Amino acid sequence: MENILKHLNNEIYSLYSCALVNRRWCKMSVPILWQDPFSVERSSLFIPIYFSSLGEGEKLVIMECLKEFGINIEFSKPLFDYARFLKILDIFRLENKVYEWMDLNKLNRLNLNDFDSRTTPLITLPFKLFLESGAILHEFGLYNSEFLEFELEIFHSFEQNVQFTQDSNIYLWL
Known part of the structure; x- marks a missing residue:
């Protein structure tokens, strides 16, 4: 089966x-x-499930971050450890899905200029979750982002969890 x-x-x-x-x-x-939830054809409605899987302190950071954009959220306990199932991760698509989800949950449309360093935790904390969950990627895409701090955190995190990208095809866009 x-x-x-x-x-x-x-x-x-x-x-x-x-x-x-x-x-x-x-x-x-x-x-x-849940192997490739950030693929283009999928909806962004799953984003809060990853936020729900974070630790309590991290959830508070996410809630505060979202409140700045007028989004209030309550977290429920997820049924599975969804982050562990991740096999394909492209940071650009992760960012896009988070922004798409934020846009869906805000009454007035968000302007891309609204996204700045205030949104960084919305990307870095799920990434940290993926690393800590035991996910083993088959593909990983990294691009030249405005979030330099995030990129440095990614490379530091790889040192701590070699298995995360052990057998991965890694794509870098500069």
Whole structure:
């Protein structure tokens, strides 16, 4: 059954349906669904699930950050350790999904000029979660970001968790 579900990797709606069949199918489908959540074709509605998986202190940082943009959020306990399932991470797409989610949750549309260093924790804390969760990436994309502090944190974090990108294809865009 797992082999069949793995072949449905790009069939998001089919995998969602499989996850609803029963507990066993759910446990097999969810890791596949969460391998590449930042892909272009997926909605950004999953972002709060990663925020919910953070420690209490980190959740407070996220809440304060979001309040500055007029977004109030309450966290519920996630059903799975979703960060552990991550296999493909592109920092540019991570940023875009966070901004897209913020835009969906704000009454007035956000202007890209509104994003500055105040949003850095919204990117760095989920990344820290991915590192600490035990996720092992197959692909990792890093680009020349305005968040120099974030890039330095990434390289420092790699030193602490070599397994994170051990067998990864790493892409750098400058």
